Amino acid sequence: MQIDYKNAKALPLDVRFPNNFEAWVNDETPIGIIYNRWKKRAHCSHCGHTWDYTETIRKDDAVYCPHCGTLEIAIPHTAHPVSSYRNFFWMWLDGESIYCVAAHSKWYNAEKNIDEIKDNMYLTIDLIGCIKPDKQYAYRYIYDWKTDKRRWEKTTRMHVENHDYYSIDANINAVIEESFLKHMDIWFDHYYPNAAYWLNYLIDEMAFCARNPNVEYIKKAGLGELVECKLRKIPTFLRPNWKAKTVPQLLRLSAQDVDKLRQWEYLTVDGILRYKILKKKQNKVKKEHMKLCKQWIPDAKEFYQDYGMYGISGFAQIVRERPLKVLHYAEKQYQHNHDRNRIKFLYSDYYHQFKELEYPEDDYYLYPKNLEEAHDRISREYLDKQSEIKQRKREKQQREYEDNYLPALEKYAYEDSEYLIRPLRDFKDFENEGRNNKNCVVSYYARASKGKTAVFVMRRINEPNTSFVTIELRSDHNDHRVSQCFGTGNRMPAQEVRKWVNEWLENIVEPRSKKRSRKGAA
Incomplete structure (x- = not known):
C-alpha cells in the first residue's frame, strides 16, 4: 500500500526513516478486511488482494488473507467510514546528535464497492527530538488557532503523546550504544506495558545524562536509583548536587564517608539517607548503628514523611x-x-x-x-x-x-393544656435529649452557646421529662423560622404537632421579633 506523507515536505530537520519503513507501517497499522456478504467478495487492504469466499464471515471476525496471510478484523462494506491508526517511534544517530521521531499513521477506506476499493494510508510526523551534549530541543507539529493551520514549533518539551500503544523500532538500543551516551547504562525494554510512559522516561533519561555526564559514575557506583527517582519525581530527601564532578560531592559527603558506606554495603539511596540522619546528631556513626536503625526503621524515608x-x-x-x-x-x-x-x-x-x-x-x-x-x-x-x-x-x-443568649430564648417558653415548649439549657440537657430522642442534637451545643442557632424541646404536658419532639429555631435579621422539627429517630411528627409548632412560632416568637423590628425602625 502506498503511503502519503502528510507533512514531510516542510520538515524543520532532515528525517531518516528506518529500513523497510513502509512495510513496517503497513504491518503494524490495524487494517481491516472489507467484505460484502451478499456478493461473497472480500478485500485485504494490506496487500490490495480481492477474492471470493464461500464460508460465512461476520463483523469483527478474525479473517486470514489468502494472498499475504495477514490476520485482520472483518469489517462489512456498509460500515462508513472505516479507519484506524497506529503510533510509531524510531531513532537514528548523526555524529554526536541523537534524533528521535514520533509519528502516527492513519488508514481509512470509504468505498462501498469491493472491486473499486482504493486503500489510503497517511503518515504524519508529530515530534522530532534532538539530543546533543550541549543542548536538547524538539520540534512539535501543532495546530495554530490564530492562522487556522498546522505548523512546526521549536520547544524543549520532547515527550511523545500519551497514547495507549506505540510501535517502537527494534534498533533504538543499538543507536544509544553507538552514541556519546554509550557509558550511561541506558536501555529500553520493548515489553513495557505502557510504551508511551516509558518512551518519555527514555527521552528524559537521555537528555538528563547528556546534561550531566557525571551520571555515568553514579550509575557505576550502584546509585542508578537516584537518577530514576529524579526523573520520575520520587523524593529521596538526599538533595544530590547534580553539577558536582565526583560522587562524594554529588552526595554531599566526604570521600571517607563514601568509602565507609561502600565497605559496609550501605552505599544505597536508603543507606545514605540513614547515614546522614544519624551523623547529624551523632559525630561518629558505626556499622552497628546503621544495622540497628534499619531494624527499627526499614524505610529511611519515614524520617521525612509526616x-x-x-x-x-x-x-x-x-x-x-x-x-x-x-x-x-x-x-x-x-x-x-x-x-x-x-x-x-x-x-x-x-x-x-x-x-x-x-x-x-x-x-x-x-x-x-x-x-x-x-x-x-x-x-x-x-x-x-x-x-x-x-x-x-x-x-x-x-x-x-x-x-x-439563654435569657432571650426563655421568653419563648410556652405551655397550654396539652404541650409545653422550652429551650435546652445546658450541655447535659443537650446530651440527654440526643440520647433519649435518638438524634445528634448534642453536636448543636457549641453553635447554640454562641447564638448561631437555638434548640427547643416540645413535651407533652403530662410527661414534661420525656423526650417527644426536638426543634431547631433559626433567625435571620429578626425573621424566625423552624428549620428542623423531628420526633424520635428524626421521624416527622404528626400533623397536629407541626400545626402547634407553627402557631407557637406565629403567636409567641414572631410578635416579639416584629415588635422589636418596629421599635428599631422608629
Missing part, C-alpha cells in the same frame, strides 16, 4: 531527634516484648502524651524502665487532663450561653 505522632512512623520522627538513645532503648524493650511494631506504637503514643503533659525531658521520663506500665499511667493522666480541658471549655461555653 504521619503524625500516633502512628508507627511517628517513631521515626522521635528517632530523628534522639537517634541512638531511642534506638538502644527500643532494642532493650524488645528483649521483653518481641513485637517491634507494638513497641514503636506504644513509644510514639507515650512520647506524644509526655510532651503534652510537659514532663521534664530527662532520661527517667524519656526512657521508662517498663514501657507498658509507663504508657498506661501517662495515658490515664493525659485523658484526665483532656477531660479537664473539655470541662473548662464547656463551662466557658455555658457561661457565654447563659449570659448572652
Whole structure:
C-alpha cells in the first residue's frame, strides 16, 4: 500500500526513516478486511488482494488473507467510514546528535464497492527530538488557532503523546550504544506495558545524562536509583548536587564517608539517607548503628514523611531527634516484648502524651524502665487532663450561653393544656435529649452557646421529662423560622404537632421579633 506523507515536505530537520519503513507501517497499522456478504467478495487492504469466499464471515471476525496471510478484523462494506491508526517511534544517530521521531499513521477506506476499493494510508510526523551534549530541543507539529493551520514549533518539551500503544523500532538500543551516551547504562525494554510512559522516561533519561555526564559514575557506583527517582519525581530527601564532578560531592559527603558506606554495603539511596540522619546528631556513626536503625526503621524515608505522632512512623520522627538513645532503648524493650511494631506504637503514643503533659525531658521520663506500665499511667493522666480541658471549655461555653443568649430564648417558653415548649439549657440537657430522642442534637451545643442557632424541646404536658419532639429555631435579621422539627429517630411528627409548632412560632416568637423590628425602625 502506498503511503502519503502528510507533512514531510516542510520538515524543520532532515528525517531518516528506518529500513523497510513502509512495510513496517503497513504491518503494524490495524487494517481491516472489507467484505460484502451478499456478493461473497472480500478485500485485504494490506496487500490490495480481492477474492471470493464461500464460508460465512461476520463483523469483527478474525479473517486470514489468502494472498499475504495477514490476520485482520472483518469489517462489512456498509460500515462508513472505516479507519484506524497506529503510533510509531524510531531513532537514528548523526555524529554526536541523537534524533528521535514520533509519528502516527492513519488508514481509512470509504468505498462501498469491493472491486473499486482504493486503500489510503497517511503518515504524519508529530515530534522530532534532538539530543546533543550541549543542548536538547524538539520540534512539535501543532495546530495554530490564530492562522487556522498546522505548523512546526521549536520547544524543549520532547515527550511523545500519551497514547495507549506505540510501535517502537527494534534498533533504538543499538543507536544509544553507538552514541556519546554509550557509558550511561541506558536501555529500553520493548515489553513495557505502557510504551508511551516509558518512551518519555527514555527521552528524559537521555537528555538528563547528556546534561550531566557525571551520571555515568553514579550509575557505576550502584546509585542508578537516584537518577530514576529524579526523573520520575520520587523524593529521596538526599538533595544530590547534580553539577558536582565526583560522587562524594554529588552526595554531599566526604570521600571517607563514601568509602565507609561502600565497605559496609550501605552505599544505597536508603543507606545514605540513614547515614546522614544519624551523623547529624551523632559525630561518629558505626556499622552497628546503621544495622540497628534499619531494624527499627526499614524505610529511611519515614524520617521525612509526616504521619503524625500516633502512628508507627511517628517513631521515626522521635528517632530523628534522639537517634541512638531511642534506638538502644527500643532494642532493650524488645528483649521483653518481641513485637517491634507494638513497641514503636506504644513509644510514639507515650512520647506524644509526655510532651503534652510537659514532663521534664530527662532520661527517667524519656526512657521508662517498663514501657507498658509507663504508657498506661501517662495515658490515664493525659485523658484526665483532656477531660479537664473539655470541662473548662464547656463551662466557658455555658457561661457565654447563659449570659448572652439563654435569657432571650426563655421568653419563648410556652405551655397550654396539652404541650409545653422550652429551650435546652445546658450541655447535659443537650446530651440527654440526643440520647433519649435518638438524634445528634448534642453536636448543636457549641453553635447554640454562641447564638448561631437555638434548640427547643416540645413535651407533652403530662410527661414534661420525656423526650417527644426536638426543634431547631433559626433567625435571620429578626425573621424566625423552624428549620428542623423531628420526633424520635428524626421521624416527622404528626400533623397536629407541626400545626402547634407553627402557631407557637406565629403567636409567641414572631410578635416579639416584629415588635422589636418596629421599635428599631422608629
